[in-house]
Amino acid sequence: MPAIVVPAGHVALVLLEEGASSFYLEIPMDKIISLCLKPRKYLLFLGTCVLGVPGRLARVRGGPRINTDEVDLDERGIYYYVAAGGIVPAAAIDPDVIKVTTNSEVSSEPGTCSPSFRNQLEERDFGCLWSALRGEFVQGSEWFRLIVESRPCHDEDVKTLDDVDDVRNGFLGNHLLYSVFEPREVVVLKTPNRILTTDDVPPRHHRALSENVEYPPDGSRFTLQWLVDPGKAVMETNTAPNNCDAAFRKCTIGTGSAVKPKPSDLLLHYNYGAAVVKNWGKNIDVLRKCTEPPRPSNLVVGPSETKHRCGTTTRKRAPARSSGGDRDGRPTADTGMLAESEGEPEWDEDDVMLFFLVNTPAARERFRKQDEENTQRMERWREDVPQGPV
Template sequence: MSSLSHSGSESVIMSSPSHTVSATVSVPEGQVALVLLREGDSSFYLRIPLSIINSLCLKPRKYLLFLGWCILGSEGVLALEHDGFAINTEEDLDDQGIYHYVPTRPLDLVHVVDLEVIKTWTSMLSETSWTCDSFRNKLLERDVRCLWTGLVNYGAGLHIIPYKRGSEWFRLIVENRPKYGEDVTTLKDIDDIRNGIYANHFIREAFDFRRIAILKTPNHILNPEDIPPGHDRDVYADVSYPASGRYTLQWLEAPDPSQEILTLVPNNRDATFKNNTEKPCEKPKPSDLLLQYNYGAAAVKRWGHGTEVLKNHTSPPRPSMPIHPPIRPSKSFTAGAGTGESEGQAAWDEDDVVLFFWANTQAARERRLKKVEENTQRMEQWRRGVHQDSV
């Protein structure tokens, strides 16, 4: 982790002199820190401007709780210590405050997904398919027009989980997260309509760079009334706001107020969908689970620091060079100001971080144990069959 400033205007957690790895969490004025994982003197955390939090949620502490839940994939509480008790989430945040997301069940971080192998495989995919007419047309049948601007032209189909990640990555996301009542049994392909939204090109670009994210409420943490009002525009006759909840477009990195994009897409604007799409026979709306994943990944990209603590759990080690050379260059993002990557070791991006946590949830462990048990039973049946044939 790169060195951080320790001026008197910052709240800090200092590492012990007996340790060589710094776990300093620095919090400048006007910001707060959310520690998601702390081991010894190492911390993985978010550092977020209070102005951004207050613009996105009317209950700032609940918003931190929501971020922890999205990123770690496990239920927990908000506390003032990494092993502390829950605090009241109805109150405001303290400037330069350091908060901790404490999972209800302790994390058992055994790295079971070889992220780099999956990334190497998906890097050989063709260019991103947001230009694909078939995907765009499928989304237009459901959405009719851009969900947030009402425009039909100058739009594209965007993928909630980036297309470049591929269906293998996509299935790992779906399989390893508690579903909270959502039926995702048939959610297997990255081009599924539930992984897509029709949106204006300006929105798609900001979404791809994770400057904006889509907050679906209600969810396990936040209710629709916890978010600033978003029904602030006249809508076309063929669309309406859904009765099942809000799909709120939020700026995690606010653009310059002078930019026209804010006039077209103001913060906290709610989506509209084609009329009568609440019927079971209609095309399904974007998946809650996938939106939660994307929101967590966007938060990591915008505000994440200290990913090196996560790599202490990687086993087997990630390869320093791709197994197969990629057909086209792939982008990588290092969360936070610096992660102390050694030369030849690939940087973790925000998708790596969130899948790393989701692959170690209680639901993921239970799923793996079930598969091991099923494989054991199949092997036993095979052995019995071989023994009978040999008699």
């Protein structure tokens, strides 16, 4: 197998191996240290966010679990996320097939939302959760139900999370954050979660709170984290510093009739996974090749569209990015890593997340049951059709 060449100051986290190639994250060590006090646990958390299934961290392929409480990482080291139950690339479900058989759940134009949804956010969030500025809404959308049904919910009750305008599927952020959530330069880390405790995250950036808001009294944290270096406007105004925690309207947290649910852990972790794939993903083409050749030749994928998200994927098809990187010249996950056939669309981070979303054990079982129900329905229909010559 060709060796993964890890540049200085980075580590690699291998998420899936197929033949002689690997899909992995190439992560700056200084970025890990700025986001988590337990670097190994952070790698384990990333693997869970991207693949959507529990697993262990190892130093060799399929190897034993390593101690994630230790804080050291080997520069240029290669780590492996070993998923429980595994992903079976040879039988991988094509995300584009799912796209044309799953109805879009959002009809509003980008930057709009239903009045009731907006009102719920303003009642709970008061303003931007991470600053004293006015808040713009950020909402999830398109594959909402597929995500909720396929991702492990752990301790979160998502049985009633069935409406895209649910207050758990959005939050308010200031105008600067509004512009960087969509390109996934900044994310929200909810702790405690199944991997990380609140103490594993650096202490919150101190800010003065207005009399109307407070941090959750149960000690949970919704921490704003930059996966790229903040822009000049953010640095100069200090309106969205790294590791700043969300504060909510006082009457909506704790107990009482005015309490409102907070942003969904499941959706936030999904979006965290998509963001790290975009910024640090390598060899995405390994995944796309796993879905060939079952894609129908007449498959038509819907038009490209973008909407603001909390934790769900919205962009279906993005035009190929230039090799120069993003709008600020920073390298992206696509830079120099895809070798697509002429005329075939590139996969972006949303395609990667959808690939794993529909290939988890839970999703496979759901699709198996759907196929079984469809077969039984067809058999019943055949039994009801009159036999013999017409």
